[in-house]
Amino acid sequence: MSIVVNTPNGHIGRALALHLLDAGAPLTVISRDAERVADLAARGARVVVGSIEDEATLDAAFAGAEQLFWLTPPAYRPGFRPWVAALAGRVAARAAAHGIGRVVVLSSVGAHNRDTEGHLGPVGAMLDVEDAFRAAVPSVLALRPAFFMENLLREVDTLRATGSFFTVVPADVAFPMVATADIARRAADALLDPTWAGAVYRGVHGPRDVSYGELARLTAAATGQPVQAVQVTLDQARGAMAQAGLPDFMVQLLGDMYAGFEDGRMSPAEPRDAFSTTSTDVADFIQAQLAPALLGGRE
Ligand SMILES: NC(=O)c1ccc[n+]([C@@H]2O[C@H](COP(=O)([O-])OP(=O)(O)OC[C@H]3O[C@@H](n4cnc5c(N)ncnc54)[C@H](OP(=O)(O)O)[C@@H]3O)[C@@H](O)[C@H]2O)c1
Structure with a gap:
C-alpha cells in the first residue's frame, strides 16, 4: 500500500520522497519527466509519468495507494484560485475513488483567512484545497507552513x-519563517505516523520568528556587506513588481x-507545539545558502 507524492522535484516533495525511501516506505511519485526522478526510481520508487491534471495519470498513481501527499504546484496563471480549487476537487475525487484514506496537504500559514478582502492571493487558494480533500477523504492533515527561508534566495x-x-x-x-527541508521532515513524520485521523491542522515554523531588520543584520554579518531593510507601501510594492515585468495577474495575486x-492576516492561527516548531534557524540558513549565493561569482 504505497504513499503517493506529487511534485517530487520540488523543494519539499524531493526531500520528502527521500525521507520515505530512507524509511523503507513504498513510494509512488507523479512526475512530468521520468528522467528527473530516475534516481528515485533506482531506489525503488514507482514512477507514474504524466500531468497531475490528467485523470489517467492520477488513476495510475492512486491504484493500490493508501496515502497521498498533495502540494499545489505554484503554476500561477490568470484565474489561479479557481484552477487550484477545481484541480484539488478532481484529485480528491480520484483519491476517494481509489480508497485513499489519508491525505497530507501542503497548505499555508494564513490559509484560514481565505475569505477576507483580496483572498490573500495564492494563500487564499490553500483553504480551498484543504476543503476539497476534507469533503472527499476521511483523514486530512493540513500542514500550514510559515514563509519559506528559500524565498530569501529570490532576493x-x-x-x-x-x-x-x-x-x-x-x-x-x-514573523515566522521555516526551511523547506524541515517541512519535508514534518510531512514524512505525518505520513509515517499511523495514529492521527480526521481533520487535523498543524503549523510548521522555524525555532523563532524574525523581522526584516534582523534578516538584514544577519545577512550583513554573513557577507561583510552593508544590508538594510526598507519598508515600502503596498502600492510601491505593486509598482515595483509591474516595473520588473510581472504580468497583471501576478501583481494582483502577490499584492493581495x-x-x-x-x-496581520498572514499570522499563524495554529498553536505552536513540538510538531510545529522545527530546528533550522534563519541565521544558519543565511550563512549556508543566502550568503554564498550573494557572494558567489564575485571577482
Ligand atoms: N513560498 C512560501 O513562503 C510558501 C509558504 C507556505 C506555503 N507555500 C506553498 O508551498 C508550495 C510550493 O512548495 P515547493 O517550494 O516545494 O514547490 P516548488 O519547489 O516550487 O516545486 C513545485 C513543483 O511543481 C511542479 N510543477 C510546476 N508547475 C507545474 C504544473 N503546471 N503542473 C504540474 N507540476 C508543476 C514542478 O515539478 P516538475 O517541473 O518536476 O514537473 C516543481 O518541482 C505552494 O503550494 C505554495 O503555495 C509556499
Whole structure:
C-alpha cells in the first residue's frame, strides 16, 4: 500500500520522497519527466509519468495507494484560485475513488483567512484545497507552513543591486519563517505516523520568528556587506513588481498576499507545539545558502 507524492522535484516533495525511501516506505511519485526522478526510481520508487491534471495519470498513481501527499504546484496563471480549487476537487475525487484514506496537504500559514478582502492571493487558494480533500477523504492533515527561508534566495539580484530588503512589513515586526527541508521532515513524520485521523491542522515554523531588520543584520554579518531593510507601501510594492515585468495577474495575486503580511492576516492561527516548531534557524540558513549565493561569482 504505497504513499503517493506529487511534485517530487520540488523543494519539499524531493526531500520528502527521500525521507520515505530512507524509511523503507513504498513510494509512488507523479512526475512530468521520468528522467528527473530516475534516481528515485533506482531506489525503488514507482514512477507514474504524466500531468497531475490528467485523470489517467492520477488513476495510475492512486491504484493500490493508501496515502497521498498533495502540494499545489505554484503554476500561477490568470484565474489561479479557481484552477487550484477545481484541480484539488478532481484529485480528491480520484483519491476517494481509489480508497485513499489519508491525505497530507501542503497548505499555508494564513490559509484560514481565505475569505477576507483580496483572498490573500495564492494563500487564499490553500483553504480551498484543504476543503476539497476534507469533503472527499476521511483523514486530512493540513500542514500550514510559515514563509519559506528559500524565498530569501529570490532576493539575491535585488540585494546585490541595492543592498536592501524591500518589505511591506515594518522592519521591526517579527514573523515566522521555516526551511523547506524541515517541512519535508514534518510531512514524512505525518505520513509515517499511523495514529492521527480526521481533520487535523498543524503549523510548521522555524525555532523563532524574525523581522526584516534582523534578516538584514544577519545577512550583513554573513557577507561583510552593508544590508538594510526598507519598508515600502503596498502600492510601491505593486509598482515595483509591474516595473520588473510581472504580468497583471501576478501583481494582483502577490499584492493581495502582501496585503495580508501588512495587516496581520498572514499570522499563524495554529498553536505552536513540538510538531510545529522545527530546528533550522534563519541565521544558519543565511550563512549556508543566502550568503554564498550573494557572494558567489564575485571577482
Ligand atoms: N513560498 C512560501 O513562503 C510558501 C509558504 C507556505 C506555503 N507555500 C506553498 O508551498 C508550495 C510550493 O512548495 P515547493 O517550494 O516545494 O514547490 P516548488 O519547489 O516550487 O516545486 C513545485 C513543483 O511543481 C511542479 N510543477 C510546476 N508547475 C507545474 C504544473 N503546471 N503542473 C504540474 N507540476 C508543476 C514542478 O515539478 P516538475 O517541473 O518536476 O514537473 C516543481 O518541482 C505552494 O503550494 C505554495 O503555495 C509556499
